[in-house]
Amino acid sequence: MTTALITGSTAGIGAAFARRLAASGTDGSGADRGHGAGHHLVLVARDRERLRRQATELHDRHGVEVEVLPADLSTDEGIGAVEARLADRTHPVDLLVNNAGFGNKGEYLEVPLADELKMLKVHCEAVLRLTTAATASMRERGRGGVVNVASVAAFVPRGTYGASKAWVVQFTQGAAHDLAGSGVRLMALCPGFVRTEFHQRAEMGTDNIPGWMWLDADKLVAAALADLARGRTVSIPDPRYKALMGLVKLAPRALLTGMTSRTGRKYGPQ
Numbered sequence: 001m002t003t004a005l006i007t008g009s010t011a012g013i014g015a016a017f018a019r020r021l022a023a024s025g026t027d028g029s030g031a032d033r034g035h036g037a038g039h040h041l042v043l044v045a046r047d048r049e050r051l052r053r054q055a056t057e058l059h060d061r062h063g064v065e066v067e068v069l070p071a072d073l074s075t076d077e078g079i080g081a082v083e084a085r086l087a088d089r090t091h092p093v094d095l096l097v098n099n100a101g102f103g104n105k106g107e108y109l110e111v112p113l114a115d116e117l118k119m120l121k122v123h124c125e126a127v128l129r130l131t132t133a134a135t136a137s138m139r140e141r142g143r144g145g146v147v148n149v150a151s152v153a154a155f156v157p158r159g160t161y162g163a164s165k166a167w168v169v170q171f172t173q174g175a176a177h178d179l180a181g182s183g184v185r186l187m188a189l190c191p192g193f194v195r196t197e198f199h200q201r202a203e204m205g206t207d208n209i210p211g212w213m214w215l216d217a218d219k220l221v222a223a224a225l226a227d228l229a230r231g232r233t234v235s236i237p238d239p240r241y242k243a244l245m246g247l248v249k250l251a252p253r254a255l256l257t258g259m260t261s262r263t264g265r266k267y268g269p270q
Contacts, residue, residue: 001064002039005086005093007073007130008100009043010050013149013194016217017097018043018054020225022062040065042093044082044100046072073100073126074118082126086133092141096134098127099149108159116160123164124171131175135184142183145228148172150188152236155245165190169234176233188234189224191215192241215241 004021008014021039041064045051048070055066069085071078086093101123104111131146138144150172154165172188179186194215215238223237236242 002094003042003092004039004095004097005042005044005069005082005134006097006099007044007071007082007126009041010045010047010054012099013191013217013220014045014097014099015054016221017099017147018058020218020221021095022058022064022066038062038064039095040067042067042069042085044069044071044073046070046078074121079126079129083129083133086130087137089137089140092137093134094138094144096130096144096146097149098130098147100126101149103161111160119160120164123161124167127168128171131171131186135175135179135186138184139179139182144183145185146172146187147224147228148186148188150190152190152192152241152245154188154190173233185228185231187224187228187232189227190234190236190241191220192238192244194220 004017006014006017006021009018018041022041023038041055041058043051043055043066048068051068051070055068058064059066069082071081073079073082085091086096102119104115104119127148131148134144134146138146148168148171150165150168151162153162154169156162158165169188169190172186176186192215194217220237224235227235227237236245
């Protein structure tokens with residue numbers, strides 16, 4: 001039985017990964033092993049009680065072992081605890097999903113600097129450290145996979161959030177290239193708007209987002225795991241957003257910056 005570790009597991013995309021992997025496992029590379037062959041799970045989030053409820057539900061429904069690891073990835077202590085679990089050779093992790101993240105509402109200089117630094121800690125430093133801890137062990141075994149959840153905001157001028165997600169994409173692509181041939185796959189997942197708690201937690205309005213832009217988290221995860229199995233290093237798992245990102249590449253930078261700035265006053269990405 002393989003094991004998957006998911007950060008930010010209790011809601012949204014992270015919870016969808018947990019449901020999918022508990023029900024139908026993969027071999028670590030993303031290849032689906034079928035219903036009833038689910039992963040054992042290591043679930044990481046800040047809320048201990050919510051983690052316990054999630055673990056009980058997944059165990060009762062799918063019969064998989066579920067380990068909970070409460071950790072705040074905006075702190076060195078929290079990152080270190082997850083690093084230690086990933087480095088445990090006696091209980092190896094076959095698939096890491098770096099999903100933890102959050103948004104800040106407001107324009108540059110409106111958001112407290114401490115909040116921006118916290119975002120970089122979670123989105124960049126934690127991703128770097130956890131990916132490094134996981135892939136070191138995976139390379140020794142000659143197999144494994146890492147999904148780093150980024151955002152389509154990585155491809156547009158979008159302040160610290162977009163910059164941090166752009167870093168995730170670039171880092172993942174570079175690491176994937178360096179680990180080519182090792183049996184370890186890395187992929188940056190770039191979703192668009194997904195119906196999760198993300199916007200509510202950041203107090204971002206979503207009333208002006210067109211209905212066609214919303215994605216279902218469970219379908220998103222299924223498509224992402226299929227892309228991982230295909231060996232893709234960047235996944236935009238929806239044809240609507242693939243087309244939209246194609247247009248973004250053609251748009252004048254000044255126009256794009258103005259549009260995303262106005263958008264950011266109303267709501268945040270992901």
